[in-house]
Amino acid sequence: MPRLRLEPLLALALALTACGANCLRDSDCDDGRQCVRDSCVRPSVAEDASASGAAGQAGGQGMINPSYPGMGGTGGVGGASMTEQGGAAGTNGSQGGSAGMDASFGGSATQPRENLDASADADADVDAS
């Protein structure tokens, strides 16, 4: 009887543990959170993220990296900025893609508050143009 080789199965299990998605279903998340792009987020952030994502794709921009609570000391501030800019992105076509990129900078835990405001001003310029 041939011996069953377990190494491939162990490697697969390790890979899934190390690289597996944080969530794939809403029920993978705690109560009151949704699974968006394999991360658990609050529903309001999820809606903004999907609106920004649609605009970002229309503008040919890269991925948006929404900020999640608990990722850094200023995560809450980043999230608020993301919400405002995400809304603009959702209604602004290709320019929205640019706004989406700014939103990801706003989500950075290391970004000072002054720079967030500057980013918001820059967005206003983009929207005006």
Place this chain on the structure above:
Amino acid sequence: MALLLVLGAPATAQAQSWMSDVQLGVATGLEGAGTGSGVGWQRARTRLILSLDLGSDEHAQDAYGVRTFVELERSLSVGAEFGYVRWVIPELNFFFGGVAVLAPETLFGGTAAANYTFPLGKRVGIALFTSLSVLPLGSDRPGDGVVMWWLLGLGIRGRL
């Protein structure tokens, strides 16, 4: 008169008996879903599966099956499968049907499974099974993505 009596007499009906198999198993595997930026994978939740296959001895190769399952990890959820069972050989059958997670969130889709039984006696056996499910509907999907399961399981099977 004699002819009428012969024709009117009730014929002996051939008894049709039902065969029912019960199986209790545990399964896990891979769960995948579209995340909007590709397909994400994780280990599927371990689940307990209780199944009942019911068929007639006149059509021993065909049966209908119901499988109820409880996902044990993360949040507890309950689901069921219903479908057609086709026996290829006495130890091997294939199942084709619908699958649904019913509570607390919902998922709906289709599934196909293979089940091989290692006999331990006349009525009992150890079952090794695998299934592939695709669930494109329901509230528990990530956005508009499709959830997929590939499961491998082990159980005990008995004929009632």
